[in-house]
Amino acid sequence: MILGTIFLIILYLILRYTLAWISYYNNLDSRLGDSTWRFTYDYPVIGERDISDLDDKEFVRLRRKKNKIILIMYAITLIMFIASMGVLSKFLLFFFS
DSSP states (O other), rough: OHHHHHHHHHHHHHHHHHHHHHHHHHHOGGGOOOOSSGGGSSSSSSOOOOTTTOOOHHHOOOOOOEEEEEEEHHHHHHHHHHHHHHHHHHHHHHHHH
């Protein structure tokens, strides 16, 4: 139970770090949007659509970096949920047995 709690705290700190990166990428270009949980291709892009690096190389690469960080955020959240269920079950077994 103690190791699970330490694991959850470490994952929480990593989650806060990834959220800081997402807000950093949001502030670099206004076309990326302000949301921390949405992928950037969900937003309507002002102007021409950029499908490849040929259209707007800096923006496309920045969008891909932000999408990778958001994917990492979702993975960390899923791992935290599964780990919290394990800690909660150990906690309940400790007190109810």
